[in-house]
Amino acid sequence: GAGVSQTPSNKVTEKGKYVELRCDPISGHTALYWYRQSLGQGPEFLIYFQGTGAADDSGLPNDRFFAVRPEGSVSTLKIQRTERGDSAVYLCASSRYGTATEAFFGQGTRLTVV
Amino acid sequence: SQQGEEDPQALSIQEGENATMNCSYKTSINNLQWYRQNSGRGLVHLILIRSNEREKHSGRLRVTLDTSKKSSSLLITASRAADTASYFCATDTSGSRLTFGEGTQLTVNP
Numbered sequence: 001g002a003g004v005s006q007t008p009s010n011k012v013t014e015k016g017k018y019v020e021l022r023c024d025p026i027s028g029h030t031a032l033y034w035y036r037q038s039l040g041q042g043p044e045f046l047i048y049f050q051g052t053g054a055a056d057d058s059g060l061p062n063d064r065f066f067a068v069r070p071e072g073s074v075s076t077l078k079i080q081r082t083e084r085g086d087s088a089v090y091l092c093a094s095s096r097y098g099t100a101t102e103a104f105f106g107q108g109t110r111l112t113v114v
Numbered sequence: 115s116q117q118g119e120e121d122p123q124a125l126s127i128q129e130g131e132n133a134t135m136n137c138s139y140k141t142s143i144n145n146l147q148w149y150r151q152n153s154g155r156g157l158v159h160l161i162l163i164r165s166n167e168r169e170k171h172s173g174r175l176r177v178t179l180d181t182s183k184k185s186s187s188l189l190i191t192a193s194r195a196a197d198t199a200s201y202f203c204a205t206d207t208s209g210s211r212l213t214f215g216e217g218t219q220l221t222v223n224p
Contacts, residue, residue: 042216103147
């Protein structure tokens with residue numbers, strides 16, 4: 001596709017459940033980022049992939065959060081035992097060469113934990 | 115933690131006027147980027163200015179960077195109602211992440 005695609009666009013889940021959020025980056029982009037944005041705030045960094053490896057996962061809030069990018073393209077953000085405080089918009093972005101170049105963002109997944 | 119802080123938090127102007135938003139940051143940067151966001155969803159990249167640059171232009175946008183004051187400004191000239199959005203600055207300090215500020219909500223009244 002022409003842009004970064006995120007699915008689903010909205011997800012409602014019950015507290016304690018497991019969720020997976022998917023990101024399809026722009027073809028050829030080696031860098032992929034996950035951010036989380038709460039209402040009225042700026043995006044908060046979660047994790048950065050360069051190729052298949054997580055080059056910086058220091059933004060993941062705790063061990064309930066995990067992300068993979070097994071073939072260096074599609075990435076999945078996994079959240080275990082969801083809590084109401086996890087409710088936010090999860091944004092994925094990709095760039096051709098990392099932070100020295102512009103990042104292209106997807107439309108985000110709005111996660112609501114009830 | 116937020117590296118950048120935008121000022122003002124909200125700005126309301128009339129169509130045709132210029133809009134200026136400021137961003138301050140705390141640590142040295144590789145580059146600084148400005149993004150726009152409509153309706154709380156995807157962000158759109160506007161402009162990137164590197165640490166050794168002082169000013170950049172793109173269409174109606176003008177960005178300045180003062181590394182001695184650790185600040186940047188975004189000027190939108192001849193604003194339009196369609197410019198209504200949230201604007202964020204983001205700094206690259208580590209080469210592995212962009213750190214965003216909390217944004218300025220711009221409203222352009224027709």
